Amino acid sequence: MSNIGFLLLENFSLTCFTQCLDVLVTANLIQPGSVKVHTFSRNDSEVTSDLAIPIRPDTPLTDIRISDLDLMVVCGGLRTPRTVPNWLVSLLQKLASLPIALGGLWNGAWYLGKAGLLDGYRCAIHAEQRIALAEYSPNTSVTLDTVVLDRDRLTASTPAGAFQVMIEWLYKVLDPKxxxxxxxxxDYDQSRFRTTSKRHDQKVTVPVREIITLMKSNLEEPLDLDQLAACVKLSRRQIQRFFQKQIGTPPQKYYLELRLTEAQRLIQNSRLTIIDIAIACGFVSAGHFSRCYSNLFGHPPSREARFEI
Known part of the structure; x- marks a missing residue:
């Protein structure tokens, strides 16, 4: 059995967290007792997610409890404070001294880096803090990837990356079957990227891969075309031309489909309300979200099948 802990920080990304839980709960359905999940917070207090949904941790943050862990994942989010309190630095350094792997979701790598635990490692972090972490931790390779597994450090910057991190962890600690x-x-690959999966198989240039990575990292608060262009040092016109030639669709449409397929997955596999899902996928208007959803899938989000959870 693998013991996995999630350290929840204020305004943590609920979609990243639930992606991980989805994988782990399913593993226990297939092979009961495969994993044991623990949730932690400072002083065992309730933590509010980025969608304003409170979560009450189920495990006290004591030396005895954490010593049983195989993996501790720091759960950050877009609005999680960047300041790293002394208690968190001390805790992460204590964990690093034990035979425990450390992970980070969304901007979780920021806290690992501030604790000095990413020197010599590669990592993934949300685009908003990528430059800041690279400057603060010059001995860390801060990548554009949405997920990075480097020895005993597992980091992901998006819900998709969170899913992959947990799948890879299962391959490491359980029977590969x-x-x-x-x-x-x-069936994650089909639900999350159903409308774009064929395109992913095509060869694309490095700039286009970087833009797609940025899109995946910013589903909740989408970047506009000017912001994407600035990140990869290209013009709007160049990006539009590259996407049309290499992928066969405008970048804005590609981005919209990524957000809508994530919304579909959340509707099917979570108890979140439609409006919460719309916000999590970057839509500020319920009406606009419903129209876009209907145009892509042929029915409004309210008619999407929801699986029992």
Missing amino acids: VADAVFELL
Whole structure:
């Protein structure tokens, strides 16, 4: 059995967290007792997610409890404070001294880096803090990837990356057949990228890959075309031309489909309300979200099938 802990910080990304839980709960359905999940916070207090949904941790943050862990994942979010309190630095350094792997979701790598635990490692972090972490931790390779597994450090900057991190962890600690079964049962690749999966198989240039990575990292608060252009040092016109030639669709449409397929997955696999899902996928108007959803999938989000959870 693998013991996995999630350290919830204020305004943590609920979609990243639930992606991980989806994988782990499914593993226990397939092979009961495969993993044990623990949630932690400072002083065992309730923590509010980025969608204003409170979560009450189930495990006290004591030396005895954390010593049983195989993996501790720091759960950050877009509005999680960047200041790293002394208690968190001390805790992460204590964990690093034990035979425990450390992970970070969304901007979780920021806290690992501030604790000095990413020197010599590669990592993934949300685009908003990528430059800041690279400047603060010059001995860390801060990548554009949405997920990075480097020895005993596992980091992900998006919900998609969070899913992949947990799948890879299952492959590491359980029978690979169990991990295979989890992946096949959740059918993640088909639901999350159904409308774009064929395009991902095509060869694209480095700038286009970087833009797609940025899009995946910013589903909740989408970047406009000017911001994307500035990040990759290209003009709007160049980006539009590259996407049309290499992928066959405008970048704005590609981005919209990524957000809508994530919304579909959340509707199918969570108890979140439609409006919460719309906000999590970057839509500020319920009406606009419903129209875009209907145009892509042929029915409004209210008619999407929701699986029992």
